[in-house]
Amino acid sequence: MNPDHHSSLNPSSSLKSRFTKTFLRSLIKINKQRPFPYCPREIFQRCHRVKTAADKSLARAAGSRRVWSRAMLCKIRNRSLRRGCQQRPSVRRIIIGYQTTKKGYCLQKKMSDDQEVGTDQASKLRKLVPGGEAMDLCSLLDEAAHYIKCLNTQVQVMRRIADIHSS
C-alpha cells in the first residue's frame, strides 16, 4: 500500500495507488482461478467478476469514511452472500445475516421516503450513487462529488491496465 505520507501530499495519487494494487491483485486472482474463458457465458461471468473486483477495490481504496464506499461494500457482500445462499443452502448463518441486512436496507428505503422527492434528478442521483437512498440532498451531493472523483480514478487505472495488456 502506498505509504501514508503520500496521502497528505496528494490524496488522489494514494487513492489511485491503493486502487491499482488491490485491483491488480484481484485481477491476477481471477485469471489464476478460472481458465481463460472461451465461451460467451464464461466471458460474461468473468466480466462480472472483474467489475465486482474493480468496485470492491475502489470502495476499499476510498476508505470506510464515505457512505458510498460502505454501501458499495455492503452491496457486494450481500450479493455474494445471496449467491452463497443459493449455492449452499445449508449455511443458515449467512441467510440470517442476509435477511437482517435486507431489513436494514428496507429501513433505509423507508427513510428515503422522508427525503425530499421534489425532483426526479435527486432520486436518479440517489440510485446512481451507492448508498444514496438514505441521505439528504446536501450529503448526497457531497458523496456524489467524492464518488465521481473515485470513478474517474477507477476509469483511468482500468483504461491504463487495458492498454498495457493489449499492447
Added chain:
Amino acid sequence: MEKEKLFLNEGANSTAAVPIWNPCSFGMEMQSNKLNCCSDQLPNCFFNPNWDSSMDQSDPFASALSSIVSSPVTTSNAIPSSGGVGDPVMIRELIGRLGNICNSGEISYINNNSSTNTSCYSTPLNSPPKLNISIMDSQIIGNLPILGNGIPDHQSLAPFLADPGFAERAARYSCFGSRNLASNESELSHRLMPRLEPDKLQRVSSNPSEKATGRQANVNVDGNSNSDKKFSRLSRSSTPENAEFGDSRDESSVSEKIPGGKLSMKGLNDSNSRKRKAIPKGKAKETPSSSLSASDSKVVAEMDESKAKRSKSKEINGDEKDSTKANEEENSNQKQNKDNSKPPEPLKDYIHVRARRGQATDSHSLAERVRREKISERMKFLQDLVPGCSKVTGKAVMLDEIINYVQSLQRQVEFLSMKLATVNPRMDISMEALLSKDIFQSRGSLSQNLYPLENSAALSFPYGYRSQQGIALPNGMFSNGETQFSTNPLNAVLKRNQCMQLPALDGFGDAPRQVSTFWEDDLQSVVQMGFGQNQLQQPQAFHADSNMPGAQMKVEL
C-alpha cells in the same frame, strides 16, 4: 471609560501575568489596546489571498517581530498602571519600526500629510500610518512591493518588513484592529491615546481621501466588515501569527486611513451577504471556554457591529476585554465566518446563523437558508468536478449533467471491465509491479476529460485487440440487457478482429446495425451520441488498416 479602563487593566494584567505564549502575545495585547484606542483603518485585507502563503514566510519574521514587540512590552510592563500613557509610546515605537520596514511607495502621498503627521509623531511613526493609508487604498493593492521601499527612517527593521507579505499582513491586521477600534469609538481611542488620537484624527481629516473624522467610526465599521471578509482565509491563530497580527494592528491603528465610502459600501454589502455560520454570537463572553467560539463570537460581534451600525459595540467591548488572544483566534476564525471562503468552515458543535438584513428571521427560514447555501456550495464543487459544466447555471441542469456524467463513468467501468475480462492475462507478480509503475507514471496522460473519452476508449479498443486471440463472440451473447449498452461496440470490434470466425461474420453485420439503432434510440446523453459517431468512424479506420486480417470484414453502418 469603562472600556478604556478594562483595556488598561487588561493590558496591565496581561503584562503582569505570565504570558500564555511568548512575549509576542504581550505585544499583541498592548497593541490591541492601542488599536482600540485608535480609530482606524483598514489596510484592507486585500491581502487575504496571500495571507496564507505569506504566513508561511512569516515565521522567520515572527521571531523578529516578537523581539520587537517584546521590547515595548517590557517598557509597558514597567508602567502597567499607566498603560494609557505608556501605550502610545510603545505604539509609536512599534509603528515607527514597522513603518520603516514597510515604507510605502506613497511617500509623496505621505509627504503631503507629513506636515500634519509630524505634529505629534516622530518621523518614523508617521511612516506607518501613511503606509497604511496607501495600503488601504484599494487601488494600491498592486503596489505592495512598494511598501518595502518607503521611508527608511529605521533601518533596523527594514529587512524585516521588506517582505511584502508582511506588509499585507500588517495591513490586514491593522484593519482588523481598526475594526475593534471602531467598536470602541473615538472616545476610547482618545482616552487611551490622547496624544495620538487628535493627531491621528487630524491626519485623517487632512487626508484628502478621507472624509470627516467623524466618519472614521463608520469607515472603521465598514472596514471591519471588509476586514472580516478579508480575514476569511486567516489560518488558525498561531503565536507568530498573533505576534505579527498585533504589530500590524498597531501599525494600522496609527495609519488611520479609511477608504471612505468605498469600503462603507462594500461593508454594507458584505454585511448583508454575510451569514454567520457556526459562529455563536451569543458566545461573545465565553472567550476562555473555547478559543474558537470566542474568536467566532468576536468576529460575529464585530461583523454585527458593522452591519448594525455598532449596535453590538458593547458586546464587542466586552469581547475585547477578554483577551487579545481571543482576538487573534477571532481573526483566525474569521475565515470560518465567511460563507464564500474557499476553505470549508470547520463545523462547530452547533451552528449559529444570523439573519440577514431585510430577511425573515424565524428559525425555519434561517435553517432553510443554511441548507440552501450548503447545497449551492456543493453544487459549485460538483461543477468543477464534472467537465464542461462551468457554463451551466441552475440546479436542475447541473443535476442532469451530474447524473449523465456518473452514468457515463459507470458505463465506462463496465466497458473496461469487459475489456479486461477478454484480455489474455499475461500478468504475474512482476507484471503487477510494472503495471503499477506504469499506471503511476502515466498519471497525467489519462487526465483528459473522461466524459467524451468513451470515444477514445472505443477507438483504442479495436487496435488493442488486433493481436488478441480470436474469441468467438456470437452476437446474441451481448444482447443481454446489462452489458448490451457498453459491449455492443466491443462486440463489433471483437468481431472485426476475428476474421477467422466466419460464423461471427454473419452476425457481424448485425452488431453495427444494432449499435447504430441502439444509439439512435437513446439520444439523451452526449456520450451516447459520441459513441455512435465513434462507431461510424470505426469502419473507415478498419478499412484503412491493412493489418486487419479481416479485410473482407466490412461493416456497413
